[in-house]
Amino acid sequence: MTAPGDGTDHPFALTAVPAPDGVLHVELAGDLAWDSADELLDAARGHLDPTAAPADIRLDCARLTLCDSMGLSALLALHRLATAAEVRLHLDRRPPHLDRLLRLTGTHAHLTGLPEAAGSDGDASDGTSDGPRLPGP
DSSP states (O other), rough: OOOOOOOOOOOEEEEEOTTTTHHHHHHHEEEEEETTTHHHHHHHHHHHOTTTSEEEEEEEEEEEEEHHHHHHHHHHHHHHHHHHHHHHEEEOOOOHHHHHHHHHTTTTHHHSSSOBBHHHHHHHHTTTOOOOOSSSS
């Protein structure tokens, strides 16, 4: 396996699977970059029909190998589209390079709904945790 930013192209792919519970699961793989950003937005627009929009869109980012400025722009545009359609957007299983990009650009809390110190699993970025998370407010 190669590291993000090593000069190797990783073709972008996405798979969208609507679930019966009203959640659209979207798996992202490869490089979300200038040449693939529109593909993500076009796929999302196809599922945001006001008469049949999902309650949530869950992007599984575990296999995302790179996200450049156009990829980030696509995530922000997707967030705007989802919000306008009253759909909640979730960025699940974010790789460290995506969390780093979100933190560096000040978009982490906006796109994840989590404090910037939280990692992709909800733990603080220094590896510590607040302890168990209890249900409720």
